[in-house]
Amino acid sequence: MNKEIYVTRPFLPPLEEFLPSLEKIWENKILTNGGPFHQQFEDELAKFLGVPYLSLFTSGTLALITSLQALRITGEVITTPFTFVATSHALTWNGVKPVFVDIDKATLTIDPLKIEAAITPLTTAILPVHVYGLPCATDEIERIAEVYGLKVIYDAAHAFGVRLRNGVSLCAVGDISVLSFHATKVFTTFEGGAVICQDAKTKRRLDDLKNFGFVDEVTNVAPGINAKMNEMQAALGLLQLRYIGGALNRRAEIFQRYREAFAAVAGLRLHPIPEGLSYNYSYFPIFVEASFPMTRDELYDSLRKQGIFGRRYFYPLVSNFPMYRGLPSAAASNLPFATDIANRVLCLPIYPDLSAADQDRVIKAVTTAGKG
Ligand code: T4K
Numbered sequence: 001m002n003k004e005i006y007v008t009r010p011f012l013p014p015l016e017e018f019l020p021s022l023e024k025i026w027e028n029k030i031l032t033n034g035g036p037f038h039q040q041f042e043d044e045l046a047k048f049l050g051v052p053y054l055s056l057f058t059s060g061t062l063a064l065i066t067s068l069q070a071l072r073i074t075g076e077v078i079t080t081p082f083t084f085v086a087t088s089h090a091l092t093w094n095g096v097k098p099v100f101v102d103i104d105k106a107t108l109t110i111d112p113l114k115i116e117a118a119i120t121p122l123t124t125a126i127l128p129v130h131v132y133g134l135p136c137a138t139d140e141i142e143r144i145a146e147v148y149g150l151k152v153i154y155d156a157a158h159a160f161g162v163r164l165r166n167g168v169s170l171c172a173v174g175d176i177s178v179l180s181f182h183a184t185k186v187f188t189t190f191e192g193g194a195v196i197c198q199d200a201k202t203k204r205r206l207d208d209l210k211n212f213g214f215v216d217e218v219t220n221v222a223p224g225i226n227a228k229m230n231e232m233q234a235a236l237g238l239l240q241l242r243y244i245g246g247a248l249n250r251r252a253e254i255f256q257r258y259r260e261a262f263a264a265v266a267g268l269r270l271h272p273i274p275e276g277l278s279y280n281y282s283y284f285p286i287f288v289e290a291s292f293p294m295t296r297d298e299l300y301d302s303l304r305k306q307g308i309f310g311r312r313y314f315y316p317l318v319s320n321f322p323m324y325r326g327l328p329s330a331a332a333s334n335l336p337f338a339t340d341i342a343n344r345v346l347c348l349p350i351y352p353d354l355s356a357a358d359q360d361r362v363i364k365a366v367t368t369a370g371k372g
Helices: 015-028 036-049 060-070 086-093 138-148 200-209 231-262 296-305 336-344 356-370
Strands: 053-057 076-079 097-100 123-127 151-155 176-180 193-197 214-216 268-270 284-288 345-348
Touching (some): 015 036, 015 231, 036 193, 036 231, 053 060, 053 200, 060 086, 060 151, 060 193, 060 200, 086 097, 123 138, 193 200, 231 268, 231 284, 231 356, 284 336, 296 345, 296 356, 336 345
Parallel strands (some): 076 097, 076 123, 123 151, 151 176
Antiparallel strands (some): 053 193, 176 193, 268 284, 284 345
């Protein structure tokens, strides 16, 4: 049996470069609650991403949950079913009802043309997802939000480092953008996340909320939570910033190689990367069309038998999970494109340390399947 190849592996810097930070933490005995590494990482990350205000969190999910609290989101929120469950679960944890809107096949993100029809008097926000780091139709979404007085919170868990054609960070748009630094993400601090916002007041509220609602020793202003990034995570994040450029370049090379190898395989569709986008190559989704000799699930199983563990991100659709499938907006008839895409997608292994030999194995396994 060949060695197993996973959909991703975390990029980690050399251990010996991390050890001095650990020694410092052991010396300081400051482990959390906004210590020196936390403050430095927050500043450097905001500069790196080119964003105005940033607050670090223990995970992308807690960052999402707390963002919704910070903006006092209630009632209904319009979102996409083609995402990881955390997007909708964050709404549910806030007692807010998700309203699912279909995706646009051209962007794989929420279809802006279908948002207005889903707005009701209870709608308070839109929660779109830059799925695979591909930008949502941000201009159109902001326009709708402006007209209807809605907040926009982007789930930017996949969008680390992506810049739009004009050089603006994709995370700098909307009222809030939420990043994830989970082990499976382009940029990792083991677990972790960040919220990007547009003004100091919102950052302060986020900072208070992630620390139980405490403003000072005796003043508690809201029923907050504990979502503070600790010093070990922050120290790792600082070191990761030194390596992220090289890691993204490696991803770009593998992405390009796959694209060339699969371009001519009949029945496989690849998603185009928008022109001028400075992309992060976070995922490599392929879409298995009816003309391919196998179904998507047959291809998924066949690769697994060869030790290649691709993942069907995102199948099943979030709207098909038990806690959501009873909602009127969860009906498959309301979500035809998302349903189709979720049934066709397979994400292939891509990560900086994926060796040329392992890339060859993936390419051979997929192209051989394509020959029937
Ligand atoms: N919004 C969106 C759009 C998201 O995609 C996510 C997370 C969130 C919000 C929430 O952010 P966080 O709260 O997680 O920060 C994974 C992750 O657990 C999840 O973080 C991620 N999205 C989602 C897309 O994928 P699984 O169930 O696929 O993970 P798992 O454990 O099967 O890992 C996949 C492969 O990665 C493994 O086969 C091997 C490799 N791996 C994984 C881990 C955890 C490693 O090599 N090392 C590791 O430590 O959900």
